[in-house]
Amino acid sequence: KQEVTQIPAALSVPEGENLVLNCSFTDSAIYNLQWFRQDPGKGLTSLLLIQSSQREQTSGRLNASLDKSSGRSTLYIAASQPGDSATYLCAALIQGAQKLVFGQGTRLTINP
């Protein structure tokens, strides 16, 4: 059974800092790994999707990496801004099914 874990559960940093969010998964049989952003009371916004054959993806100030062999993914946010404050969720699309298995999320607060 695939389990996805995110550490830390919450993170508070001053504006301008670079930061890393961590995601680990127990089963390497995945099609892809996705990172989502969720604002309070809202739905999910897809940030980055990394195929199982890829090592990383970049979008603006965001960079996500994937290491299937170790069961880890990281989301790197450069030059953080208060508008980056949200909950960040990672999810693995498991092979043999099209269901996403989510971590519990990291609640990020960027202090001005």
Next chain:
Amino acid sequence: DAGVTQSPTHLIKTRGQQVTLRCSPKSGHDTVSWYQQALGQGPQFIFQYYEEEERQRGNFPDRFSGHQFPNYSSELNVNALLLGDSALYLCASSLLSMTAYQETQYFGPGTRLLVL
């Protein structure tokens, strides 16, 4: 192009009642998945519909059922509501094809259900 839409946005029910939530997928998508997100938790997969059939199911009781219509829209029904069913219910749409694995699932804004 409208994305994934869900209705209603909020709903309050009492224990034992039944509820129906609705989802319209993104244009061109043929697969709808439903997720339950309890407060402070990540979403949990409920089930997935394709060609009007339940294709995959997560670890949820039979009180949770669904339906997909010919226009690909979907409903989630929950019977005999419990306090623990209070959550944000998210619908996601995708295209079930070989290329689908290279595409993200698109999520709707969710329906927040409160059971009293």
